[in-house]
Amino acid sequence: MRALLRAPFTLIDGGLATVLEEMGEHPAGLLWTAAVLIDRPEVITAAHRRYVDAGADVIITSSYQASEPGFVAAGLSAPEARRLLASTTAVARAAEPSVVACSVGPFGAYLGDGSEYNGRYSATWAEVRAFHRARLEVLVDTAPDVFAIETIPSRAEAEIVVEELRELTDAPAWLTFTCADGVHTCSGDVFPDAIAAVAPTLSAVGVNCTAPGLVQTLLTSVSTDLPLVAYPNHGANWDGDHKCWLGAPGGVELPGLVPSWLAAGARLIGGCCGVGSAGIAALAALRRSNLFGPER
Numbered sequence: 001m002r003a004l005l006r007a008p009f010t011l012i013d014g015g016l017a018t019v020l021e022e023m024g025e026h027p028a029g030l031l032w033t034a035a036v037l038i039d040r041p042e043v044i045t046a047a048h049r050r051y052v053d054a055g056a057d058v059i060i061t062s063s064y065q066a067s068e069p070g071f072v073a074a075g076l077s078a079p080e081a082r083r084l085l086a087s088t089t090a091v092a093r094a095a096e097p098s099v100v101a102c103s104v105g106p107f108g109a110y111l112g113d114g115s116e117y118n119g120r121y122s123a124t125w126a127e128v129r130a131f132h133r134a135r136l137e138v139l140v141d142t143a144p145d146v147f148a149i150e151t152i153p154s155r156a157e158a159e160i161v162v163e164e165l166r167e168l169t170d171a172p173a174w175l176t177f178t179c180a181d182g183v184h185t186c187s188g189d190v191f192p193d194a195i196a197a198v199a200p201t202l203s204a205v206g207v208n209c210t211a212p213g214l215v216q217t218l219l220t221s222v223s224t225d226l227p228l229v230a231y232p233n234h235g236a237n238w239d240g241d242h243k244c245w246l247g248a249p250g251g252v253e254l255p256g257l258v259p260s261w262l263a264a265g266a267r268l269i270g271g272c273c274g275v276g277s278a279g280i281a282a283l284a285a286l287r288r289s290n291l292f293g294p295e296r
Contacts, residue, residue: 001146001172001203004058004099005227005267009258011287012058012101012231012270013051014251014280020047022276031074031112034066037084038074041091048095054277055284056270059097060148063088064105065112067135082138089142101174102144104161106152107131117178119153119187128157133164140168147173151209151272154187155194162198174204174229174268182217192221204229209272211235212257219264227267234274251279255286 004010013019017027020036025043027033036043048059066088071081092100107128108116115121121128139147147165152158158175165173175198178186185194195205206229207218215230222228234251251271258269271279 001174001227004146004172006057008262008287009267009269010057010099011055011280011283012229012268013048013054013056013060014231014271014275014277015233015273016044016047016060016062016064018274018276019050022050023047031065031070033062033064034070035074037062037066037087037091038071038076041087044088044091045094048092048097050277051280052095052097054281055287056097056280058099058101058146058268058270059092059095060101060103060150061088061092061144062103063135063139064103064150065109067110067131068138069131070110085135085138086142089139089144092144099145101146101148102139102142104132104136104139104147104149104165106157108153109151116151116153117186119157119185125156125160129160129164132161133167136161136164136168140165140171143171145172146203147171149173149175151178152176153178153185155185155189155197156187158194158198162201166201172203174206175202176206176208176229176231177210179207179210179214179218182214183221191218192223195222195224199224199226202226204268206230206266206268207232209233212254215257215266216260216264219261219266222265224265228261228265229268230261230266231268231270231272232275233272234279251275252282254279255282258283258286259291 068081204227212232
């Protein structure tokens with residue numbers, strides 16, 4: 001992982017759905033952005049490329065909401081579903097980024113019912129484990145540069161995903177939680193405790209899809225020698241009933257918060273839902289500025 005780091009920070013891309021909306025697409029349904037993979041993967045590559053052109057070093061794949069059961073429910077055969085899931089790494093590589101991070105989203109993202117933001121699932125933990133194992137078995141074979149275990153709402157699910165990933169590979173991986181406030185994950189776990197539980201076998205840890213104003217407090221609460229990761233959303237609230245964010249897309253305000261994140265240990269910084277190409281370009285411009293001295 002440290003070979004992937006740049007000074008003063010490595011720049012992660014923004015929200016995939018956000019940039020697709022910039023392009024006139026309208027992600028919807030249980031597959032969300034993954035639906036575009038079925039018959040128009042070049043659109044996903046073009047979306048990734050927008051972030052590369054904006055200055056992002058790291059492109060996160062479109063596998064966040066992609067899964068074999070999700071694609072099968074959409075009418076694909078199981079082999080077709082696995083092939084499509086596996087294609088997400090190649091689709092990202094076609095945009096020619098410096099780093100491809102394979103998205104490993106929470107179980108709730110597959111459900112599409114908003115439970116990814118609270119971790120309260122109707123499934124057993126054994127079912128959640130089986131889901132992650134099956135998806136990771138496909139994704140590990142695609143050999144991404146790093147695994148982005150992201151938007152995880154609970155310590156329990158984080159431990160499951162990390163355990164299953166490490167059964168399959170020792171590849172670099174980061175894990176980021178979603179947090180409800182400056183102390184707790186979205187499921188109510190104490191954030192520093194949740195980080196400590198999974199950090200030993202990871203390359204970086206942190207927070208994503210969380211209000212940007214909470215990031216500094218969360219990062220400073222963590223005790224670890226690992227690089228920290230921060231790619232917040234645009235600070236709006238998710239309306240689970242209408243499947244939309246309440247607030248305009250943005251991200252151009254993020255550069256003003258970056259110095260405090262760097263001071264807290266962040267080394268990988270970007271945006272999530274609602275942070276589009278303009279937000280990532282603003283972060284790239286910050287990195288090019290003289291504020292931190294010359295890039296190395």
